[in-house]
Ligand code: NAD
Ligand code: AHE
């Protein structure tokens with residue numbers, strides 16, 4: 001057992017508490033990672049709010065981290081002590097039906113236990129005062145030390161700054177990947193992006209990479225316009241400035257609708273708007289935002305009958321162990337400007353402030369330094 005400083009979510013809607021938890025050694029097929037830095041994603045806040053049907057408490061949140069392997073369990077072959085890694089909430093075992101399908105990044109190897117806050121053997125490695133503390137999304141990066149399955153870490157070059165490339169563990173990769181892998185946006189296309197937080201801004205980068213001709217951003221926070229334009233946004237639309245439904249505004253702006261849209265908020269009304277602002281006959285809308293448990297999407301089936309397509313994307317369709325090194329390389333070459341996303345940095349003791357900044361719309365990403 002080792003001691004680890006961690007931000008524990010003891011109950012929904014309560015501030016995280018910084019305590020010293022006990023961490024058990026990695027078991028067979030597992031690795032112990034010392035977390036160097038972790039971003040805070042809106043999904044952490046969503047789970048803390050109690051709206052996540054998979055939220056179990058007490059738990060250690062955080063899933064956008066970067067760290068260094070400190071120890072490996074029995075039988076671990078693909079990772080060594082000293083390797084720099086990015087934890088993966090979407091594992092990649094390369095053996096399951098999903099991994100071998102060539103159709104999806106949704107690996108099934110550890111997903112069932114991961115969703116219950118447990119390691120693959122059905123137990124936890126974290127405890128506090130002798131009581132179990134649950135894992136989160138298979139990552140729990142708001143802890144100085146965490147334990148992950150071997151299949152849930154991507155090894156990256158040691159030169160990459162972990163306090164920046166940690167953002168590739170979720171937000172930045174998700175937005176870019178949704179555009180390039182899921183929607184497969186083509187050159188010259190028109191794109192609408194709903195929500196210009198970490199995910200939506202990354203989707204702008206993806207749309208630029210895909211050589212989209214027009215990139216329309218939708219957000220109720222006018223402060224997002226400047227940074228979005230810096231990344232390549234061509235038009236900013238604030239729904240508060242318009243009386244008519246926002247899908248109608250976009251359809252008018254684009255002679256019938258956009259070729260591709262992305263919902264990066266987690267609001268089912270905006271998921272509908274994102275679908276309905278797509279062009280008749282071919283427009284495709286991708287849902288990225290995570291809606292509260294029990295929420296449902298709706299539209300007139302006629303929207304689909306007349307050729308619009310509705311799809312969704314998890315972690316940008318990216319297979320982490322295979323593809324993350326190329327995202328790291330792109331960030332190293334300046335093709336993915338991670339600095340633009342990092343509006344705040346702070347120590348673990350101030351992590352509740354990071355959640356407040358996000359809720360107030362004042363941050364894009366806060367990176368916690370350990
Ligand atoms: P964020 O809080 O940084 O950004 C959300 C943005 O949406 C903000 O700019 C906010 O002003 C805007 N917004 C909120 N309500 C709006 C409204 N009614 N109309 C227009 N704009 C509105 O969040 P984020 O970290 O970028 O995450 C965005 C969503 O993506 C969340 O739901 C998160 O859970 C989800 N997510 C999904 C995946 C995935 O793999 N599918 C990965 C990461 C995050
Ligand atoms: N537990 C949630 C599901 C939330 C969800 O959809 N998560 C996204 C990643 S969000 C990262 O910030 C995802 O990858 N989903 C696919 C998966 O396998 O979880 C709920 O609503 O139950």
Ligand code: ZN
Pocket residue numbers: 041042043044063064170171
């Ligand atoms: Zn996330």
